[in-house]
Amino acid sequence: MQQRQIIDWIALLVPIGGLFLILFLPLLVLVMIRRVSFLKGGFFYRVYQRQMLARLLKSNGLYEKKERKSKEQATEKMVFPKVYYRNTKEILYLTVPTDGMKWHDRFQKIAKTFEEMYIADFIEEQKEMGFTTYLLMIDVISKRIGIEDCIVTNGQVKLMDGVVWDYAEVPHMLVTGGTGGGKSYFLLTLIHALIQVGTVDVCDPKEADLKDLESLHLFKNHVFYGTKWITKCLKNAVEEMNRRYVYMKALPNYTTGKNFAYYGIPPYFIIVDEWAAFFGTLTYKEQDEILRYVKELVLKARQAGVFLILATQRPDADNFGGGVRDNLLFRVSLGKLSEQGYYMTFGSDQKGKAFINKRMKGRGYCDSGSGVPREFYAPLVPKKYDFLAELRQIGTMQTLNIKELLQEMTTEEINEAHSAFGLSQKKLG
Numbered sequence: 001m002q003q004r005q006i007i008d009w010i011a012l013l014v015p016i017g018g019l020f021l022i023l024f025l026p027l028l029v030l031v032m033i034r035r036v037s038f039l040k041g042g043f044f045y046r047v048y049q050r051q052m053l054a055r056l057l058k059s060n061g062l063y064e065k066k067e068r069k070s071k072e073q074a075t076e077k078m079v080f081p082k083v084y085y086r087n088t089k090e091i092l093y094l095t096v097p098t099d100g101m102k103w104h105d106r107f108q109k110i111a112k113t114f115e116e117m118y119i120a121d122f123i124e125e126q127k128e129m130g131f132t133t134y135l136l137m138i139d140v141i142s143k144r145i146g147i148e149d150c151i152v153t154n155g156q157v158k159l160m161d162g163v164v165w166d167y168a169e170v171p172h173m174l175v176t177g178g179t180g181g182g183k184s185y186f187l188l189t190l191i192h193a194l195i196q197v198g199t200v201d202v203c204d205p206k207e208a209d210l211k212d213l214e215s216l217h218l219f220k221n222h223v224f225y226g227t228k229w230i231t232k233c234l235k236n237a238v239e240e241m242n243r244r245y246v247y248m249k250a251l252p253n254y255t256t257g258k259n260f261a262y263y264g265i266p267p268y269f270i271i272v273d274e275w276a277a278f279f280g281t282l283t284y285k286e287q288d289e290i291l292r293y294v295k296e297l298v299l300k301a302r303q304a305g306v307f308l309i310l311a312t313q314r315p316d317a318d319n320f321g322g323g324v325r326d327n328l329l330f331r332v333s334l335g336k337l338s339e340q341g342y343y344m345t346f347g348s349d350q351k352g353k354a355f356i357n358k359r360m361k362g363r364g365y366c367d368s369g370s371g372v373p374r375e376f377y378a379p380l381v382p383k384k385y386d387f388l389a390e391l392r393q394i395g396t397m398q399t400l401n402i403k404e405l406l407q408e409m410t411t412e413e414i415n416e417a418h419s420a421f422g423l424s425q426k427k428l429g
């Protein structure tokens with residue numbers, strides 16, 4: 001009779017467990033390495049990106065079929081165009097052939113597709129004979145700075161790592177954005193930076209967040225609301241511009257072509273929030289007057305160091321009069337905008353750009369003068385940050401008191417200065 005064998009499962013547990021570990025542990029480690037590599041943009045991530053590129057070419061038919069004939073049979077071979085991929089930690093370089101051959105037009109417009117498939121931001125295109133390289137910025141959020149780093153140095157306001165507003169080079173700013181996108185925070189951040197180097201006048205037609213600044217001694221006579229006072233603020237700015245030109249001409253070191261910074265004159269900023277809503281409520285007569293001032297400022301004020309910042313929800317051309325919007329050279333959008341809103345902010349020639357809306361406060365796009373809008377994150381404001389308390393710590397604004405000096409000048413000298421800078425307005429305030 002055969003004896004029944006009893007298996008000692010307990011004794012087998014150890015070798016089974018060991019076997020399991022030997023087989024699955026390396027697999028687990030591999031999966032982990034792949035995952036970490038993906039999260040950190042490492043080797044496997046780059047392999048995956050290259051695979052995506054190959055799939056894009058294949059599924060869009062961007063290859064040629066060539067027949068290879070051997071003695072026995074004919075086989076088909078896929079010949080792909082020469083597409084180059086390079087990924088540095090910050091920028092993805094994708095080079096495609098634009099050599100007039102079969103897919104020339106498709107490759108001319110492919111930047112938008114690259115942006116969407118890699119969730120990267122197209123920042124530049126470099127053309128060489130026969131090739132175009134698209135530069136896409138990855139991990140833009142890592143370039144975000146905190147409000148404490150948003151400062152002005154040598155006429156440049158630092159807004160992000162690698163993004164500055166050089167107000168003398170790219171004068172006047174347009175800020176657009178839907179409700180809750182971060183427009184007010186951004187304007188307050190700008191005010192906080194600009195007030196340390198110059199004069200800031202604030203117009204708040206809606207009498208909302210910016211109006212609160214009037215409670216600060218620092219902003220005494222620099223906060224305006226109500227049509228009459230906003231008009232007056234803009235008129236003052238034009239007069240200030242005229243005075244500055246006369247002043248610069250009268251200086252012993254006057255040099256043709258030099259700007260306010262050369263003479264040590266502090267910049268002067270006028271910020272108008274909710275521009276379109278305000279402009280829409282004005283009568284034709286009021287609109288005419290305001291547009292006259294705004295046009296003078298955007299066309300002539302740069303050299304004198306007077307800069308306009310207009311913020312609005314939608315920058316429809318009707319609310320800007322001829323040419324004003326085009327002369328606000330630094331553009332920022334914050335929060336979600338419609339496609340139309342983006343084209344109105346950055347120009348309709350941006351149709352090859354993918355504007356992607358993300359649910360993030362203070363995120364949007366900016367064109368710092370290059371003509372190519374790029375993803376933008378406004379300086380991060382900590383949760384408990386108190387703008388009024390921070391601004392209260394700043395003693396005074398930098399202003400230029402030139403009225404007295406001008407009173408000593410003769411009418412001939414003043415008129416001569418006006419004609420030197422092509423100014424129409426002879427009367428000085």
Ligand SMILES: Nc1ncnc2c1ncn2[C@@H]1O[C@H](COP(=O)(O)OP(=O)(O)OP(=O)(O)O)[C@@H](O)[C@H]1O
Nearest residue numbers: 178179180181182183184185361362378379380381
């Ligand atoms: N740069 C930022 N850093 C941190 N939080 C921000 C930033 N920008 C916006 N937020 C958050 O988003 C909220 C809304 O921002 P904000 O008031 O600036 O929007 P808005 O576009 O001016 O909206 P509205 O037009 O309705 O006033 C803020 O209360 C804040 O919590």
